[in-house]
Amino acid sequence: RxxxxxxxxxxxxxxxxxxxxxxxxxxxxxxxxxxxxxxxxxxxxxxxxxxxxxxxxxxxxxxxxxxxxxxxxxxxxxxxxxxxxxxxxxxxxxxxxxxxxxxxxxxxxxxxVGDLGHEGKDDLPEIERIDTSTWKIRGSAPLDIVSKQIGIYLPIDEYETFGGFVFGLLGNIPDDGSTPELEDYGLQIKVQKVKDRRLESAIVCLCEPSPTQNNSLR
CATH class of the missing domain: 3.10.580.10 (CBS-domain)
Structure with a gap:
C-alpha cells in the first residue's frame, strides 16, 4: 500500500x-x-x-x-x-x-510521456539553441532547466518534463506522427515528432511580447 x-x-x-x-x-x-x-x-x-x-x-x-x-x-x-x-x-x-x-x-x-531514455542518444542535447529566440527541446528535458534556459516562467511545480508540460497544455496525447502547434506562456511550440505516445522533440520560439504580457523570469 x-x-x-x-x-x-x-x-x-x-x-x-x-x-x-x-x-x-x-x-x-x-x-x-x-x-x-x-x-x-x-x-x-x-x-x-x-x-x-x-x-x-x-x-x-x-x-x-x-x-x-x-x-x-x-x-x-x-x-x-x-x-x-x-x-x-x-x-x-x-x-x-x-x-x-x-x-x-x-x-x-x-x-x-515517460523518460525517452538515453540509449544511443547520449550525444543529443536535451535543449539545443537555434538562434536568440528559438530552441529545439526534447520531451525528456527537465522543465525547470527549460524554464531557466529560455528565461520564461513555466509551471515547474505541476510538471517534471517538457513533454508532460506540452501534453498538459494540449489536453491529450497526440497520435504518433502528428505535429500539433500551440501558443501559451509567451511561447510558440511546434511539435516535431511524437513516437510511442511520447514527445520526441519540439521547436520552441519566443512570442513577440505584448504590452500586457509579462512572463519573463526576473
Missing amino acids: MEVCILWMDEPLSQWEKTILESRHSIYPVCGETVDDVIGTLSIKDFFRMPERTKETVLKEAVKPAYFVPETVRTDILFRNMRITRKFFAVVLDEYGGMSGIITMNDLIEEI
Missing part, C-alpha cells in the same frame, strides 16, 4: 490546515475510521477559497465525492476517462476494495 497523506474525519479543522500546509499537495482524500473508508476528496483551492471555514461548511461545500478506479486499469484508458469526466484526482482501489493509492492527472501525463 502506498503512503498517502490523509485528512481524517475525527481531526479538528486546525489539524487539516496543518497537514495541508506541511505536505503541500493539491488534493487530499478524506477518510473515516480507516484508510479504506474514503469519505471524499478535498481540493486546497476549494478549501482556501472559503471565506469562513468550519468543519461543517468544509464537509458540506468543499469535500467532493471520490472518483474510484481499480488498480488494474490501463494508464491510457484512465487518462481518457479522467479527461472526459474532468476529474483531476482518483482513488485507486485494490482487488479487495481497499485504497491502494491515489493518482492525479499530472501523474498520468508524466507516466504516459
Whole structure:
C-alpha cells in the first residue's frame, strides 16, 4: 500500500490546515475510521477559497465525492476517462476494495510521456539553441532547466518534463506522427515528432511580447 497523506474525519479543522500546509499537495482524500473508508476528496483551492471555514461548511461545500478506479486499469484508458469526466484526482482501489493509492492527472501525463531514455542518444542535447529566440527541446528535458534556459516562467511545480508540460497544455496525447502547434506562456511550440505516445522533440520560439504580457523570469 502506498503512503498517502490523509485528512481524517475525527481531526479538528486546525489539524487539516496543518497537514495541508506541511505536505503541500493539491488534493487530499478524506477518510473515516480507516484508510479504506474514503469519505471524499478535498481540493486546497476549494478549501482556501472559503471565506469562513468550519468543519461543517468544509464537509458540506468543499469535500467532493471520490472518483474510484481499480488498480488494474490501463494508464491510457484512465487518462481518457479522467479527461472526459474532468476529474483531476482518483482513488485507486485494490482487488479487495481497499485504497491502494491515489493518482492525479499530472501523474498520468508524466507516466504516459515517460523518460525517452538515453540509449544511443547520449550525444543529443536535451535543449539545443537555434538562434536568440528559438530552441529545439526534447520531451525528456527537465522543465525547470527549460524554464531557466529560455528565461520564461513555466509551471515547474505541476510538471517534471517538457513533454508532460506540452501534453498538459494540449489536453491529450497526440497520435504518433502528428505535429500539433500551440501558443501559451509567451511561447510558440511546434511539435516535431511524437513516437510511442511520447514527445520526441519540439521547436520552441519566443512570442513577440505584448504590452500586457509579462512572463519573463526576473
